[in-house]
Amino acid sequence: MEEASRASKFAYTFIVLFILWLVVTASLDSQELITGAVIALIVAALTHDVFTKAGLANLHPKRVAYAIAYIPYFLWAMIMANLDVAYRVLHPARPIRPGIVKCKTVLNSDTGKLSLANSITLTPGTITLDVDEDNYFIHWIWVPDEVLNAKDDSEHVEKASEAITRPFEKYLRVIFG
Amino acid sequence: MNGQYASLLIALPLLGAFFVPLIKGLGKKAIKTYVLIITAIQTGIAAWVFQEVYSTGKPIIVIAGGWKPPVGINLYLGYFASLFVLIVALASFLMAVFNFKAIDVEPIDKYAMLFLLLMLGATGMIATGDIFNLFVFMEITAITAYALTAYNKTGEAAEASLKYMILGGIGSSFFLIGVALIYGATGTLNMAQIAQLAGHINPTVAQVGLALIIFGLAVEAELFPLNAWAPDAYQAAPHPVTAMFSAFVVKAGLYAMARVLYLMSSVGTWHNVLRLLVVMATLTVVVAEFSALRQRNVKRMIAYSSISQVGLIALAFALGTQAGVDAGVFQMVNHAIVKVLLFLGVGYVAVQLGGAEIENFRGLGRRMPVTAFGITVGAMAAVGIPLFNIFWSKLRIILATIEVGYTWAAFLVLAASVVEAVYYFRLIHAIWFEGEGERISESVPLMAIVVLLVVLVIAIGVYPNYLWSVSQKAGSDIFNVAQYIKNVPLMGVGA
Amino acid sequence: MSVPHISAFYFGAIALVLIGLYAILVKKNILKMLIGLSIMETGVNLLLVSIGYISGRSAPILSEGIGPNQAVDPIPQALVLTAIVIGVATTAMALSAVIVLYKRYGTLNIEEIRRLRG
Amino acid sequence: MSVLAIIGEVLVLIGTFFYFLSALGLIRMPDVYNRMQTSTKSATLGSLGVIVGVGIWAVGKGYSPAWIVQTIAVAGFLLLTNPISAHALIRAAYKRGIPLWHGSVVDKYGEHLASKAQAEKAEGETPETSEEVSE
Amino acid sequence: MVSILKRGLAIITLLIIGYWLAQGLAGVPFGQDKMLVGQYYLDHVKEQTGSVNAVTAVVVNYRGFDTLGEVTVLFIASTGVGALLWERKKRRTAKTEGSIVLTTGTRLLVPFVILFGAYIFIHGHLTPGGGFPGGATIATAFLLLYMAFTMYEIPHKAFEKTEGLVGMGYVIVGLIGLAIGGYFLFDWIWQTWGWGHDNIGRLFSGGFIPIIYTIIGLKVGTELSGIIDNMLKEEVSE
Amino acid sequence: MNELMIMLFAPLVAGFIAWALDIRGIREIVGILGAAVPLGILAKYYSTIAGSNPETVTHTITIGGFKLLFQLNTITWYFAAVASLVGVAMAFGMASTSRSSYEWLFALMSYTGVLGVFLSQDFVGFFLFWELMTFASFMMVLKRNRHESLKYFVLSVIGAYAMLIAIGILYAKTGALDFGAIRQALYMDAMLGSMSKGLTALVFLLFLTAFGVKAGAVPLHVWAPGAYSKVDQSYTTFFSGALSKAGAYGFLLIYILMGAKLYYALGVWHGHLVFGYIIAWLGAITVVVAGFLAVLQEDIRKLFAYSSISQVGYILLGLGIGTSLGFVGALFHVLSHAVFKGLFWLVVAALILRTGKTKFEDFGGLAEKMPITFAMALIAVLSLAGIPPMAGFASKWLLYEAAISAHMPLVAGAIFLGSGLAFAYVVRFLYAVWFGQRPSDLEDVKEAPLPLLIGMAILAIPNLVFGIAPGLVVKFIDDIMYSLFQIHIPVGGDYFKLVTPTGTYNALLVTVILTLGLAIAGLIFIYGAKARKVPVTDTYQSGNPVTEDYNLSMRRNFYRPLAEALDFWLKYSWDRFYERLAGMFEDFADSLREGFYNGNVQSYAWYLAVVLLILALWGVL
């Protein structure tokens, strides 16, 4: 994905920042809005280059829709993860079989990779240890048999990705490209 | 001119320091010149304030933000403060001249800022009328001093600075606990109002609070045994800074201690605090003089001498009498002059000859005669020889001490002074009657300062009347708390 | 001699001060001593805030229905803000000095940082 | 008491329970990797529960709806940052050489690093001298 | 043995000191109303300063002089650190690059953190906050940049100049007060011009507080960032 | 400007001018003029302060908040006049011997200091000028010798600070600093006793130390031999002739200010005032010890240095006797010691100037080469040895009478022994330097230069005048005693005759007889005696073999047997004692420094904790 124009980046950053301002102030007072706009403009001018590559393209309706849909999906995943954790913590036998596995992602954008990493970290027994190009190294609290018994590296990656990254990627690929 | 403009005393050094980053690129010399100009203007303002206060006989009360005390913070530029602010500015100005020769380590722009802020800190400490504001200015002074002590970036400098920080940190923490207690008991931070209420607060709180505040300030005021940081810091700091430490930084601490002490004189255990301070001050003198006796590094030797003189001032302040306080102020001024002279001379020798070891002073009379002459006069003055300024103040202090009944303290102090006489004797002898060497050309502006200070030392020695009357007024400013309370326009909050 | 009754906040504050001082008095590593100093400062700040606290009252921000008689003393809070900044400043200075010191002496043990003495 | 308040309070209760679980995991798990597995997630979810719960509860109590906006801001912030810090921590643990628990079954990352180092070494052998000169 | 003795002595000493402090503190009971000047502030803060946050009013208005000093202290620290760690040439010492998670996270967070810092210092008179936390927040943004990118450097010249300029700005605001209202640090916006009197509780009120806090926020932000920069680098031996 | 001030500061100003100009010739003229001014003004005021209706001349200045009171009255005039006389002689001497403007500055500064000490009627002025005088004389010594100047310096500073504490105590107790008020207050307090015995004794002890140092009383004398000998000898004239009198004056001041108080506080022992007795014994010991040491010296400067100490001892002794006769003797001896010892030092100055030698063994037969100097030396010798009709005899005779009439036989014995010792050393001086064989390198020695001779003459004449007419002095002393204590002294007679309760001395008669005798002797010497050449090593020990290591002659180790006899005592030297003390002190200071400032910041933190602990304990308990 090619980089967006400066104006696009700036506009996008400004919009995001202004929305954040609204959230933080939680107010629609005109004075707040004016000030927020001014500050958002200044900060956006200073930071848009850092903040985004895609610029306004991020606000494509499809992406926004997927992003909104992703929230409940992810929350659900997260709650499940925590129930799993509760089980492992509270179980007297402490049922764990940890290991570091390798996945591959189809995501290209940095933001997408970040989201994937964070999503992984917050869900079932997995924490992103490192991301190297498209390889994800993940600490897994219970490495399942099919991953453990994989014949070779590619099968290992395939199985692990299947279990860990794929579920998120279908959303994230749309949202972040 | 409106008295509120005395706030320029604070505003100018701040503006001056904040402006430095903008002229950073102009080079070392330009920055040093700039500092010189700022300190000169500051001296002008301070002189105006001094003139105003002494001619009208009324203090200038700077009311920050227009909030009358105790609601707002006020500066109290009475006889004492206006005198000492002038000394701070003047000493800074003279040392700004010295900077040209003595300071070569980068980054000069940072040095310049810290230099100006050291002046600011001491000015604020002396001028403020609010006890927490005192803390703030004390920290400004202290942190600047930490930075400047380490400025040369040698291991020794860092070592000295760290020692200073640890002890200063403990001191300021307990000072703040003391302030918290006093605030908890009175509900105010204004010094005049605290003085008004001091007699009525819970005696335990008052006692602990007063003790802690004095403890904290005594670290800055270099009282034994809280002064162990001082010789190291004096030795390691850049020479002009050492002179400033001795001339006004420690004085600001001393003044603050005296001010708080007398403000709280209606506290029940006040006299016990005085007695403890007398002991500490006397020991300060004795231990410092002993420590200076066989010192090989002359800068460190003078540092110890400075500490001992400071002990003498503290002793005078701890007597609890008008005579003592007057004498203490008198000594403060004299000591400032003499120590600027000495540290300037010794520092210049160290710059020219590559160190302040005693070996470098042999034959100095032939090599750098004017500097040598200045150091000699400074040394003689420090010993308390007649026709030199300190003779008068030392005499006053001894008489005041014995008058209160601390004959033993006078005994010990004078016994220590014998020691002082011996090491200064050795220095003078080394300078004039030992060693050989070629004549080195001496910087004209610096020698002009040396001569100016020598003239001051002797002029006050021969004709002390003016300075004595000034000191008396300044002393009564500290001692006469009732007058102080009256002078501060307290609005009727709570009272 | 009587046993003073003080609140848990005061107690905690004093405890922090003393723990900090203990570190300064006992630890051989200058960094640990500086940490002690910071702990002490924290204790002092806690003490200041505690002194200004008034039971059953709220922060001295007079919005959301809080009136002048429902707020705690604003002064100590203002003082603590200042004290915290000063503490940060001191710590920063101290750390820089430690960096220089370590570069020159190669040690942080205070028994070996004694070139200036006597 | 409104429904919102009840929902909010329940969320807070769940949240604090997850706090407890999180800390328990911190105690029970055998090594730093597994401790993080159990703790980071629970603490984050716990916070989510507590913070959003407070927002809902506040609205239920009749406070301004701004509460819910602000609490969501905090929760969102934690949701973004907590996994990042967890990631940074686990990476630090690995890079510091803290060994995996003896019961661990696989370490693909270790293999990856080893092969990478070998490749670099092979690559760096020939142009080593010229590189130094050019610098 | 010596060490045990030392520890023991330290503990005994400290316990006695602690007991003494406790005795003193017992005289200022916890939770009681001890206010004198404090109550005056609470009673008059809104009408006199336009600030809802009494702490802010104390910090910026009633005890503004302290705050000027406080700003100075931080400036000193920044200058002092700069002086002590000054080298002709410096570089970072970090051995590993931040992972993509951290770098991307930082990219996303930085604008928000700066915005939030600005929010904090602009709202100092309305919420608990102000220039110092605001500035610290902004500095956190730069800290994150340093943590994520080993090559990152703040724009030094711009930062130093900003530091100086906003510092001067503070003093000049005070001097304008002296010129207009007759007192150094006089809040001429609120008290002379009377701007925002009908706005108490909303953003455009509080006299010069937002101005001062903006100044402080920028100053603290740049200074702390500068300190971070200095601390993270070491000399390049040539 | 007031004449008192002119008188006081003329020397100092002249010194500054001489120093600043630093032009040979002008320097000397300015210096002599400055030194002469006080003498002139004193002469002018003689008629005012003396006579049947004496008046005082007073001047007050306010400096540094202190009121300094200067007064010319009989007693201050007397001491000032003695000092000025010596001062002028010194200036003339220095014109010949000193080539240094530095020396002119400090010599004249010390002159001002001495005058200030004598004229001050309050303790601030007294102390100020005391310090000035000490400082200036120290600078003189410092120029030539570090070790001796350090000794002088340390002891002087100790003395000065002892005085300062005493002054402080008196100020604390009386609230006054001027002599009149203090005297009054202490007189009142003598019976009230609000100032305790212990404190009174302490003040006395402190003053004793302060004045004892300056007077060179044993055991505080250790600075004097070195200091007197290691300066320009013309200056020693003043140093030993006038400056040491400040110490004696101080003892007098003790009587004036606190005599009654001391009497009541310390009481009487066997009919003598206890405090006076102490002073008398101090004097007696000084006379004897310094006398012995003088005898044993091989260096003429050292000899006269010890001699000076010994002679000032007489003054203390006289004052210590405490009777009016004792005072008369002491005050007279102030004058005679000043003139004869001053003269001696000028003679020594001439010898050193012309020969460059200082050891007895290097001198000989100079009477022919320096006849005028020799004549002067002869006057000095006679006066010092207490041979009539010189001033020295009169004063010693009076002291002896005083001791006898006060029933202090041991003290009288000391006077007697002291005179014998003095005789012993001056004889050696007379012979070894002036007579006998002249070493070959002294053949070209010339007579002393004119200014030096004038200086000698200035001091020689009073030796004769007051020797022949001691009544002149005694009469004046009577005025002093009356003005001080409202008593007349029990000495009758006229200008030439002194009559005491126990004896009579007719100076004129003695002079006439002696002149006749001398004339006869001179005739015999000129016409009858024939010079006889003897080897330099001619021994006085008939029969003993002369060896290199036991080689005694008038010029070398003359009194070595005496030294050997006194070995048991000489091996204990105060000098060494003080030096060891100082060494111990410095070691202690070092360990204190190393121990306290041990470099470990944790220790320093502990100091803070300990102070907090003390505060806490003090608060808790």
Added chain:
Amino acid sequence: MIGINIYLALIAIATLLSTYRVFRGPTTVDRLVAVDIMTTITTGLMVLFALYYGRMIYISVALVYALLAFGGVIAFARYLEGGL
């Protein structure tokens, strides 16, 4: 707010357990993880207090706190990873 004591008790236990881990270690990362958990819990607690006192303005305090804590943890983690 009936449950406040229960919440506080749970939070207190959690904090206590985390404190144990801070002191127990054994590795520095263990301690840091525990600190991180504590900061997260504290953030929640602060928001809870905002409700307890009925003051929305406290929420932004929690946010500042969370932010600073995040910065601190990241800095420490990066330091442990291989210097800054």
